[in-house]
Amino acid sequence: MAIERTLSIVKPSAVKDNHIGGILAKLEAAGLRIIAAKMLRLTPTQAGNFYDVHRARPFFQELVDFMTSGPILVQALEGENAIAKNRDVMGATDPAKAAPGTIRAEFGNNISENAVHGSDAADTATAEIAFFFATSELCSR
């Protein structure tokens, strides 16, 4: 296994419900290291560009509306097998189908408000980290 980096986002519903600490604790407990983090509010244009792959999907506008509804916490994670490990800790997209103990099972409200985003592959992880962070902001440790 290799040391990888991936992008994680605490979505607006989870920030609003004060679950930042609970979510980051699960990521750290899984052995992932936070190497950059910031809170921000996406504009509709930014949210649309971030989720560009989903532009033709029926849930796209709802997704953009949700992701711009309040501040998010964005973090870059580093660790062994970080991309798959983060997806494992997140759980399935639909919180109702997510395994017990996963972030989405514990903190997700529904398939839209599912608490977190996580990159799904090496190429998207690289692009998504660059979407939010300059290389100089990544504190590898």
Ligand code: CDP
């Ligand atoms: O986030 P993940 O990679 O697990 O799922 P996705 O298929 O890439 O979808 C991106 C996001 O769109 C999800 O996390 C949901 O917030 C939203 N979504 C939705 O609102 N309704 C769906 N039927 C599927 C996804």
Ligand code: MG
């Ligand atoms: Mg995805």
